[in-house]
Amino acid sequence: MKVAYWPGCVSRGFTPELHGSMAAVAPLLDIELVELDRANCCGAGVIAEHNQELADTLNARTFALAQQVQGADLMMNICSTCQGAQGECQERLDANADYRAQINETLQETEGLTYEQGLTNKNFLWLLVEEIGLEKLKAMVKRPLTNLRVGPFYGCYIVRPTDRLGIDAEHPRDQYLHWVIEALGGTVIDYAGVYKCCGFPVITMNKDVSLKQAGTHLADATDAEADCLVVPCPLCHLNLDLQQPLAAKKVNRELAMPVLHLPQLVGLALGLEPKQLGMNKHVVKPTSVIDWTTSVVGAPVAA
Amino acid sequence: MPAHDVLIIGAGLAGQRAALAAADAGASVAILSKVHPVRSHSVAAAGGINAALNPGDSWESHAYDTVKGSDYLGDQDAIEIMCREAPDEILHLEHIGVTFHRSDTGHLGTRAFGGASAARTYYVADITGQAILHVLYEQLMKHHETVDRYEEWFTTTLLQDDDGHCIGAVARNIRDGRLEVFDAKSVILASGGAGQVFKPTTNALICTGDGIAQAYRIGAPLMDMEMIQYHPTTLAENGFLITEGARGEGAHLYNALGERFMEKYAPNKLELASRDVVSRAEQTEINEGRGFPDGTIALDITRVPRKRTLEALREIVNIGRDFAGVDITREPIHIRPGMHYIMGGVRTDVDGQTPIPGLYAAGEVACVSVHGGNRLGANSLLDTLIFGRRSGEHAAHRARGVAMPKTSSRRLADVAAEIDEIIRRENTGGRRISEIKDELGETMNRYVAVYRDAEGLARAHEIVRRLKAEAPTAAIDDKGTVFNQDVLGAIELGYMLDVAEAIVVAAQERKESRGAQFRTDFPERNDAEWLHHITISRNGDGVPEKGTAPVRFTQWEPQERTY
Amino acid sequence: MAEYTLKLRRYNPESGEAPFWEEFQIELEPHRSVLEGILKVKAEIDGSVGIRCSCRAAICGSCGVRINGRAGLACHTHLGHAADSGVHADGRTITVEPMGNMPILKDLIVDMxxxxxxxxxxxxxxxxxxxxxxxxxxxxxxxxxxxxxxxxxxxxxxxxxxxxxxxxxxxxxxxxxxxxxxxxxxxxxxxxxxxxxxxxxxxxxxxxxxxxxxxxxxxxxxxxxxxxxxxxxxxxxxxxxHGIVDRNNGHRHEQAFVTLVKEGGLLHEAELLPRSYGGDSWFGKFHPAAGQELLSSLPVITTALLRGKVTPKGVLAPHKLPKDALAAVQAITEKVERRRPRNELNLYITGYDDSPGAGDGDVHPLAADGDAMTSAPGPNPHRPTSASESESA
CATH class of the missing domain: 1.10.1060.10 (Alpha-helical ferredoxin)
Structure with a gap:
């Protein structure tokens, strides 16, 4: 399928391995990524906190650019925060025609763009389950993650608020990460932090609180004997991986919990090599996930 | 041992308003409630509060509507006071922070309400009671130095001295089971109504008639107890309230044939006739087979512009969605008349004084009587605030001339023994508290509802008497002290049974149809014989003693009542 | 009628025992509330179960509890929904425990x-x-x-x-x-x-x-x-x-974020942190507060550099938008920031348009040509359309 692809900022900044791994995995899943290279930062909720109309206009711009991609089925992102922040703006834009008209006026003036109500914007996780389908995904697995104990870490923006994110009995999107791990042959580890906050948004305001949150969840996952965590959000990754050494100190624990981006976990199961997926770029080396001598996860790659 | 000039029992609107007024008048004040104040049932009052504040309106018009609504049973002097003081009370509330919704010009906005000849209902969306209650609680937090709050304390007994003056109360701290005597120069009962006597009811689980029964037990007469308001629009499923504000905003009622049947019963006011009139019309439609198969009527709110509904009737949008699975902005919702309010209560004068010196009552627990046979929508909040304030002020003044009483600790021991008896009760195969309560509620709702007759009332009385005999043998499960809700439930059941008997006896006594009391065996209003209040007083453990009290008239002669 | 297992967290401070789970079997219709279920337990099985409750209609705020690990009102949660929701749902069992972050007094009652x-x-x-x-x-x-x-x-x-x-x-x-x-x-x-x-x-x-x-x-x-x-x-x-520059770096962080997006169209994280501490300009990182912060983050930064996660080039010359796109972002920012009072849509006040497209007469020529990216009007206009039409594919 063809998607208007919004990679977000962080995947091209501090977590380049996310961008890279998505690019590596997409062809295997038959996803054609048309990168929105003119689109702008989603604002991560911070721009909205400063000026709601600014955030709404900037995201309407991104949506309008996505709607210009000929033949695309939908817009896809690889960052929970983008999903959440853009979804919040889209809710307002879609709810009120007058407001939308005002925003579009600004877009018109600057670039001649218009956002048309009703864009479909899905995180890679949702796309995997809802567009590609778990059965199909299962069939593509070359290297099942057998015996790999994976802790899902959803992050906030992709599971709350459930109404806005369309999570209901028919679309239990707050369970998709569980399902994907299982479909890839791994074992889901239940631990206290599954739906909690990584703490990243307050890292500059209250570092103590921020790192305590990250540290607590990592420690809980460690206690639950997870081999690794998987995240659909690069900001979570920053606090859980990049900051893990500091977080460990904050909670007085020895922590060495590898944290994988979702495309990396998928890529491993689909037979890609750890290096192709940029897993060498993590702060916490994913040694418990990967046997570096054989580059094999769990089971050997099926022929 | 706590001692205060004024002790207020109950912390809904009447209680909090009384506390603030008494403190303002310089008294030392304690306010005590079995629930945290913001949990009080005033929180559920939805539609608004009446006052003739608009330039084109007058307090006389408001008073006349109230008198007419009461079916001429309301005391006109009290009604005049309430309606005259209403505008200042609204402005007071506005100044302390109630977020009344505005008109386009930024002035206080109003909505139409039943039985009113002008749109004079001030409102905060459809959470008016909640908004006022929470703002009053803000004021209590602000004035924490002058008002002592006892939250989650359950009153068991009102105390009297040898002269019969009320001098305080015994209460149990729900958190740890500790009993305490609260000495007070004046006691104000503000503990609300008794809706739980009926099942179903719009009333909260806490509305168990505690104060009505407590006053009754120490000899205070009850008045107008037969006057039970059935609200025209309660949710069929569970009896939840759908505010009259819906009809005020323009919603219509339809029977199963699609007829707007109120055209027959109240050709002028239609859906906005008095509640007794609308409820009776609905019940007639249902009884005569024109209701929906589940015994309901359709309330069509889709006529109200959707934006307006979402803004001004948000709570019932939620109730419809969450408790009936209906989007009221898109489809009618099924309703029926349901027990909502008790016009009667502890008899008081216009300053809240009961015939027992030192004992006051205000709000639904009291009967001033401003509602008479039928209360107008949006007059109950007003009643609580006006007479809450007046009680608080009067009690504070009275306290200046009285010495602080002292209760002997023996009274405490007596109460402790009574509670112990309940907790220690052996389970000898008697009925559970919940069974007795359910049978009571269903009995009342069957025989003492919109339509009544001698036979049904006699049956109800017989059942209530039997339940009174059964209650003292009902054992409870919780033997502890911390949050023993079981033992409180047993005490509340006793209160409810007392109140129920008073209601039934009064309904039997009034052999006419007036306001909320419709006797199919006496279908006409009979001013010649029954234009007076019925009082009920305790008579040992026997059948309550009936009495009468005159209706006080000022300027409105009884007329035929049409809407 | 359906059967449910109410798994209640019990705690009696007088017993000297630790909190424990107790299961009660009840029968009620699925659209009845969890509170009704608990009240049934109290009425018929064990009157000592402690829970605050009063109005039953989500207005008095008494019955806050955690149902299947999430806080809410017991009276406002349907049994059927509760039994079917959550990762561990089995269609029958509902766990109810006291709210978090507050001390427990008894069973489901906390010290508010x-x-x-x-x-x-x-x-x-x-x-x-x-x-x-x-x-x-x-x-x-x-x-x-x-x-x-x-x-x-x-x-x-x-x-x-x-x-x-x-x-x-x-x-x-x-x-x-x-x-x-x-x-x-x-x-x-x-x-x-x-x-x-x-x-x-x-x-x-x-x-x-x-x-x-x-x-x-x-x-x-x-x-x-x-x-x-x-x-x-x-x-x-x-x-x-009010232009309050707080000591928590809250406002600076926000300012820095907005400025960075304005300057580059994308977020440049390497600059965001120091500016959040030091102030909203390229010089922010030289502010003592920023220096201190960078120092404490040094080991993290070193590791990131060593792993090739962050490159010096990436830090100094971040990814930016094409010039004309950036100009558009800047024009938008300037225009919107000038608007006074701020244009703030509160859906709580305005509600949602009756149906998607209402009042939205003409379709702009530059909008997507097909309707693949534009969902059909869903049954529930309250829901963002991104959510409502996923399964049809």
Missing amino acids: DAVHWKKIQRVTPWLINKEPVPEREYIVPHENMVDVTQTMACIQCGACVSDCLSMEVDPLFVGPAASARAYRFVGDPRDAEQYERVKDLAEDRHGIYDCTHCFNCIEACPKGVAPMSQIMRLRRVAGAD
């Missing part, structure tokens, strides 16, 4: 005074009248009163406090309910101390900038108060309206 009410008291929860107090009412716009009604609608149930993830690690955090309460006055044009109120909460180490933006309070709230959204509005009033 110790946490919730203390925090409410902390925000000076009463109107401080603008003088002179008018003889009649204050004349204020209708929209303002509807706006603060959103926070007035809070029923003080504590569900948001229970599930606040910041409070979980920082018990001193003022928290969602009290912040919403604060907005009730900050947004009230009759209040005299808007500046003092937001200044106080912005400067507090555990104030409005302590919120991690996790949405748990929005999710938990049964009344649509959206406490987190109110916190964001408090931040806007503090930062954008």
